[in-house]
Amino acid sequence: MIPASSIDFLKKLKDNNNRDWFNAHKDEYLEQLAYIEAFADALLGEMNKHDVIETVSGKKSLQRIYRDTRFSPDKTPYKTNWSGGFTRATAQRRGGYYFHIEPGNTFVAGGFWAPEPRDMKLIRDDISFDPAPIRRIISSKEFTDTFGSLRGEQLKTTPKGFDPTDEAIDLLRYKQFLLQRKFTDKEVLSPGFVEQANLTYMRMRPFFDYMSEILTSNADGSVAD
Structure with missing residues (x-):
């Protein structure tokens, strides 16, 4: 369970985003970080019951709080959020959490944040050939109740090599394929947040399984090496 102090620390950091304040409150940061690591560990344990995750621990899933300011106009040194990601194991399981x-x-x-050009071509070719499977997934009640709709950056024009009158042109324009579910602070601090976060990941699986099949197959439908 994530304590209110972990949210409160982020609020204070946002108001005091400088190295002097952070260094003076380093012990508080480490205390709150330990709670987030424990949350991520608990979430990873639940995820491994229904998927195979390459990430070895909650600690390893977490992203650094220190910002890379070298190429950013925002020179504040710290992120004002806790964040992390889990990698699915083996090349046969695609999609990131x-x-x-x-x-x-x-x-x-x-x-899928940044599909490689080869992967993007495989996805678009499959969708153009038969958009029914992906439309079934993203229009299902479970999907819409959880995620609303498919998200991600889109081209303003028709992707190269495709017909602008293609019946799936709305899907072919996607450059990213993202699923997102928002939570209130009250939900984050509730005892059931790990369960709900895990359920959200479980509900991504039909989409992930669909994409994994496309991305691990050759153009003729055979399994890729």
Whole structure:
């Protein structure tokens, strides 16, 4: 269970986003970080009951709180959220899991952030050939109740090599395929948050399984090496 102090620390950090304040409160940061590691460990334990996760521990799933300011106009040195990700094991399991805990802006997400050109072509070719399977998944009650709709950046024009009148042109324009479910601060601090985060990941599986089949097959439908 994530304590209120972990959310409160982020609020204070947002108001005091500088190295002097952070260094003076380093012990508090480490105490709250331990709670988030425990949450991530508990979540990983639940996920391994229904998927095979390569990430070895909750601690290893967490992203650093220190921001890379080298190429950013925002020079504040620290992120004001807790976040982490879990990698599915083996090349046959595609799709990534992510969580982001921030006061007023917590979400659990997953999907395909930056498909390689080869993968993008496989996905688009399959969708163009038969869009019915993906439409079935993203229009199901379980999907819409959990995620609302498919998210991600889209092209403004028709992707190269495809017909602008293709019946699946709305799906072919996607450059990312993301699923996201938001949570209130009250939900984050409730005893059931691990269960709900895990349930959210479970409900991504039909989409992940569909994409995994596409991305681990050759153009003729045979299994890729």
